[in-house]
Amino acid sequence: MPGSNFNFETIEFLDPNGQLKRPLPEALATRDKLVELYQLMVQTRVFDRAAINLQRTGAMGTYPSCEGQEAIGTGVGYAMNENDVLVPYYRDIATQIQRGVLLEEILRYWGGDEWGMHFQHQAQDFPISVPIATQSCHAVGVAYAMKYRQQPRAVVTTCGDGATSKGDFYESINIAGALALPVVFVVNNNRWAISVPLEKQTAAQTIAHKSLAAGIDGYRVDGNDPIAVFQVLSEALELARNEQRPSLVEALTYRLCDHTTADDASRYRPQQEFDAARELEPLIRFKAYLQKEQQWSDADDESIYADCKKQVKKAIEAYQAFPEQPPGQFFDYMFAKRTADLEQQKQEWLAGVKRHG
Amino acid sequence: MPGSNFNFETIEFLDPNGQLKRPLPEALATRDKLVELYQLMVQTRVFDRAAINLQRTGAMGTYPSCEGQEAIGTGVGYAMNENDVLVPYYRDIATQIQRGVLLEEILRYWGGDEWGMHFQHQAQDFPISVPIATQSCHAVGVAYAMKYRQQPRAVVTTCGDGATSKGDFYESINIAGALALPVVFVVNNNRWAISVPLEKQTAAQTIAHKSLAAGIDGYRVDGNDPIAVFQVLSEALELARNEQRPSLVEALTYRLCDHTTADDASRYRPQQEFDAARELEPLIRFKAYLQKEQQWSDADDESIYADCKKQVKKAIEAYQAFPEQPPGQFFDYMFAKRTADLEQQKQEWLAGVKRHG
């Protein structure tokens, strides 16, 4: 078939055994930085497990785990500048924590409170978008504003493999190409969209091939390797910031979890495939690398886990200590100022509360 | 840029001077067939001019000319089997007339009467879709039904270059690939979407490259050459019907007309570009070929034009002789049976007509 024989090379630094296959990128060539990457992944994993547990015990609502996909967010966040903007989806915790979003805010959102998206320490990043792929469109708008103001900034927006089937994804990459906007589209290709495997999602040879439809740069990267993700994103962001060259990055990973806590993947996922993917997961690999090449000890490892657990414990306490919204606050943020209708409805509502408690 | 160096060859038979560059496809290797192709193009052109004239004189509403693009519909229609299905857009007159749609029906539609889409002699083809690219979705559904019933049939759906920016186009080619459906997407790349030139529409290297996003076959063809269009469509349809291989065909042409009669292209279109495109248009080229290679005389040409004009005159007479819809018919086809509400509204309406005439 014409065209299908074109290949995107998959960029890898660490192999599944933690063996470094190319020299480290300069920006990561110190032990501290590498440990930081590891710490971010561990932090994410520890948080993720705790969040699932909160859901299971009824202390929080439905939650989408990102187990197995921690390297993507870690590499992406590490490559971003503070004044770049993130337009995320729901498996980007590792990125969000680097962007200043608090763990307790993430819990608060999944705990059913809008304040979880208020982001005390992050003014410009978008909240996650539940309607799949819609955020791609916002990202190009943010990128347009940066270009309009001639700022050397860029946008990273993320989505899943399933999202690449949606019109919004394609309209966005196409307009990013047509208007030459500083935006990087990162696709977390975890091979599943709830119960639909990638093979049913698209016949495209790879997700990276979709970049050709928009005339933007395409990259494929090992999404279980935070070094590779960092490196590719750094390059892509550089081109975006300085040359207004948009790109699409396909990060290959696997969803080592149910779709969300409301899902049961055993209904549809072949156990063998899952077991094989487990072998490739980022934390084991990175630890092996650190042990082999960076004098990483079991004690170091334990101490990092202990640290992360402490952080998460604090976040859970903060989550549980959040004040309730004042009664009827849901009327208050629809518009800059409550309309007359909303004012009347709020009064009516308050009167009802008064009557019935 | 990775991938952008991949090229789709443009398939051509006739060069702009009417010189045959490859042997004729077997299916067209008689003078009669070639004359038939020419006649279809002439018929379309003559009709088109007459339709514009009807609009200008107030006898018909807004009309989208297809001047310069007659070879696409001619080749497409000629390649289709009777039991294939066409899901067209608004510049497919040359295809539609081969499918049994009457010229007077086309006039009737643009003359503001739904009966123009009733198609007395064509039960299954879709009417044109005004909302851009929406028809691509219908085409995959029709193709699904054919595949479900294991019929060796296929669907052709068409759209413009602008339409390829829309989510619906992409969702459709992607699902056609994912489900392996017998459908051919033909893009009339006339280089403009109203006032927006192709360069602003997409940064893709070619429209054919968009096939790579869906993992379907891609073709590029000279859309001013009905032989080339016929040949590519024949191959693509064969693969669709027998192997459930969907494809995307980019047909290169130029919009040698205003967008519609409501448009004034001189506001935005470079005259030079237009003049250059004029040189390449299909009727001149095909006539030159017939003269050089098929003993085509001026008398033959005049007689074909005379024939076509006669047809068009008859069509206009039929259009003008159409009976008016019975009063209030717009209530009658919303549902298989008028609902109680519609019955009541129709009675109310009829009473008003009685009162005021």
Add this chain to the structure above:
Amino acid sequence: MAEWTQLEAVNQAFASEMGRDENVVVLGEDVGINGGVFRATEGLLEAFGAERVIDTPLAESVIVGMAIGMAAQGLKPIVELQFMGFIYPAVDQIINHASRLRNRTRGRITCPMVIRAPFGGGIHAPEHHSESTEALFAHMPGLRVVIPSSPARAYGLLLAAIRDPDPVVFLEPKRVYRLGKQVVEDNGEALPLDTCFVLRDGIDITLVSWGASIKETLEAAQQLAQIGVDAEVVDVATISPLDMGTILDSVARTGRCVIVHEAARSGGVGAEIAARLAGEGIASLLAPVKRVTGYDTVMPLYRYEDQYMPGVNRIIDAVQEAMEYR
């Protein structure tokens, strides 16, 4: 005879009709091996095969658009949209095509298809999973909008929707999907569309509702009975086209009306019902028509959704106001 939840009733209606008519196919995200995120299509893949139970890519516009093409070829597609909050990308196909193809072609191409979506709040689901925007579709000429509120009606109305020669938006109140079972005979018999169901006779006031709110409405009626107010309860069921006759008849007898729905108040389907009462029904009205509804706000995230939902207390308050009006 079996006892079913609404969800089971939906599933059985599928099974029954797919067994009867091989033109019926089901398509949507996760409808196959996963049986749908609510399990409404559970077992269908095994029973009818992957050609008839189609797991699609994640693309709502083409899912509905594709169903239109299928329907034009004589199939009877049933689309599952995962949640009503994800119906919007398909609105163009629904409004501009599904509802119009018959009229556009003067009957040559028709769209017998069903678009199903779970809707409504109250299950502590994430953002965009609690929509009640049925009014959007009720305003669209050429569409039927049908909402069951019990297992028997889910079964009978879904059968009717599948067999209807025109497109039907079929909204399933997910809050009551698994709430309460009912004996339903699996006899393949459809219930009538375009008809209200009177669930409780009464003489003092008419309560009009649909979907999950029927639950609170019936509860309110029961409590009201204890304080001497005898309420009639009407389940609209087909919210478009409205069977206004039944409602007008009831209000002609009771003189008072309270409409209950979860959707935002302004421009909700309650407005149309109240408007017709203000028109044709005005002579019957002894009191203002009250609407107990969601507010003109987004549905709050789950921790606060109870504040938003129209509950029994609010219905009773409105009824009492209406009863006291002179």
Add this chain to the structure above:
Amino acid sequence: MAEWTQLEAVNQAFASEMGRDENVVVLGEDVGINGGVFRATEGLLEAFGAERVIDTPLAESVIVGMAIGMAAQGLKPIVELQFMGFIYPAVDQIINHASRLRNRTRGRITCPMVIRAPFGGGIHAPEHHSESTEALFAHMPGLRVVIPSSPARAYGLLLAAIRDPDPVVFLEPKRVYRLGKQVVEDNGEALPLDTCFVLRDGIDITLVSWGASIKETLEAAQQLAQIGVDAEVVDVATISPLDMGTILDSVARTGRCVIVHEAARSGGVGAEIAARLAGEGIASLLAPVKRVTGYDTVMPLYRYEDQYMPGVNRIIDAVQEAMEYR
């Protein structure tokens, strides 16, 4: 001072506000060199450059979605959608995002943006070019829906819409785009949103309308005056949120009300107004609230569109019925 058509007034509002505020940008299909298919953006490209007057690819969803991203960064995007019939692909972005981002982020990210679309029938345009589905947007919490009906209101309300800190759907009645000129002062002054405009005082009956139908409504009022019926005419202008106070006041004085709109009757914005009259306003009503509207059908193709449109005769008939009601 200049005499402008509505179209010129829109164009001037653009020019005025773009001159004043460089955060204002315009985007859409053909808005650049072509000046928009109706020429509403004519001259803006030359005056403000291609960075601020953006010809986009043909993709309504990303056009609106992109505007959301721009607005989040402090730009004030004005989107032109070519016709209201092509707004549907963008409904998801409008409903799920533009109207909700402020609430979702508790005010952190807001969407000051305007979505303009020409709407309504009566210009003999092709299929899908005659939509009046304003009710869809009026039902959406978090959106303002504004419809001017004169050059002065087009100018003043568009300025207000651009300056508003929240998203505004701004629907321009294209049938009257070039019908009649009016002296408008180009003073950069906005008119108030969320307010009805009383166009004619009267004591016998209240006529409520918006958009192009204001024309027939005023004509009807004039003819009615000749037969002794003195009608008050209210232009709703902001159809969401409704300024119901003005309408209730008027009906409190007249006791009768006829609502006129081009959209399909069932579930139209007229329903909400009538419903509020049936609620809060019931004590004022001396006659049934009448709605003179489009029918629950698709707008017919142009040869038959006059059959569909609510004309002066139908308004007068309804008024007479309302006046005769005892």
